Amino acid sequence: QVQLVQSGAEVKNPGASVKVSCKASGYTFTTNAIHWVRQAPGQRLEWMGWINAGNGNTKYSQKFQGRITNTRDTSATTVYMELSSLRSEDTAMYYCARDNGAAAGSMDVWGQGTTVTVSS
Amino acid sequence: DIQMTQSPSSLSASVGDRVTITCRASQSISSYLNWYQQKPGKAPKLLIYAASSLQSGVPSRFSGSGSGTDFTLTISSLQPDDFATYYCQQSYITRTFGQGTKVENK
Numbered sequence: 001q002v003q004l005v006q007s008g009a010e011v012k013n014p015g016a017s018v019k020v021s022c023k024a025s026g027y028t029f030t031t032n033a034i035h036w037v038r039q040a041p042g043q044r045l046e047w048m049g050w051i052n053a054g055n056g057n058t059k060y061s062q063k064f065q066g067r068i069t070n071t072r073d074t075s076a077t078t079v080y081m082e083l084s085s086l087r088s089e090d091t092a093m094y095y096c097a098r099d100n101g102a103a104a105g106s107m108d109v110w111g112q113g114t115t116v117t118v119s120s
Numbered sequence: 121d122i123q124m125t126q127s128p129s130s131l132s133a134s135v136g137d138r139v140t141i142t143c144r145a146s147q148s149i150s151s152y153l154n155w156y157q158q159k160p161g162k163a164p165k166l167l168i169y170a171a172s173s174l175q176s177g178v179p180s181r182f183s184g185s186g187s188g189t190d191f192t193l194t195i196s197s198l199q200p201d202d203f204a205t206y207y208c209q210q211s212y213i214t215r216t217f218g219q220g221t222k223v224e225n226k
Contacts, residue, residue, distance in 0.1 A: 034216065045156075045164065045207055047215035054207035059214060062121070095163055104170035105211030106154040 002026035004034075004096050012118045017084040020114045022096035029077040030054040033099040035107055036070065036081045040092040050078055050099060081086035086118045122146055122210050128220035139195040141221045143208035146189075152212035153191045155184055158220075159204045167206075168193065175210040198223070 007021040022034060036048040050062035051070035058070045069082045079096060094114045097107035123146040133139050143153065151171040156164035166175045168184035171191055181196045195202055203225055208218040 024145070037215075037217075044219045045158075045209075045217040047217065050215075061214065084178075097164075102167070103175075104152050104154060105162070106166055106169035106175075106209075107156075107215075108169075108175065109165050110165075113163055 002109050004098060004109055006094075006096060006114045007011040009115040009117070009120065010069045012086050013120055014087055014118055016086050016118075018086060019080055019082040019102055020094050020096075020116070022079045022081070022111050024053075024077045024079070024098070025081045027098075030040050030074060032101070033095075034070075034072075034079045035097045035099055036068075037097055038092040039095070040089070043092075048081070048094075050082070053079060083116075086116075088118050090116065092116060122149060122213055122216050124208055124216050125211055126206075126208055126221050127195040129219065130219060130222040130224060132224050133198050134226045135198055135200055137224060139198050139202075141177055141193045141206055141208075141223075143186075143191045143193070143218050144173045145191075145210055145212075148188045149210045149212035151187050152209060152210055155182075155183075155185065155193045156207045156209065157202075157204045158207065164207065195223075218225045 005023045010018050033050045033052045035050040037050040051058045051111040072079045096111040125144045141149050153171045155168040158164040172184045200209045205220045205222045207220050
């Protein structure tokens, strides 16, 4: 079945970087883009950016521009999201989600989420 | 950036009630509007895409309507499994989510 499996929880110091992985299976990896969405405790969902898994092109929210890098490894069918210069406000659940271009660009498959805690 | 505003932010309803949630975009987004359901500690689940198309496997009591800037999600007869938070999302230019509507048991 189609699924996205994310890496485990992370605890980081302020100023550090975190890299979260998202492994895709059950479909042709290069067909769909992958989005990254985060949710701080009690807050709304927040779109961070996306990567075209076919050609590697990326688009980021202006809020995270300069701090976020999305990459992919086609042989491993895995997408990565790296966020640098972490601060306490980056403490959140981070999700990857598959873009369905045939369904108005909706996010039809989600990873289970990765908790990132930023604390000294 | 396109801003998405949902109303209400929360509502109390009983099993069997008809529930309506609205979502307004800060500019026209045609029909590039999607609805998600999220339960505590879980990833969001796609319910409706392109404003009114039901995602495969989603019960038919869920429906969506609207175009341009104003959209609606309706649950025709609320079921116990439907108590959750609902988000709208525009996919016209990048992606933006509404602030969410929490549906609670009255």
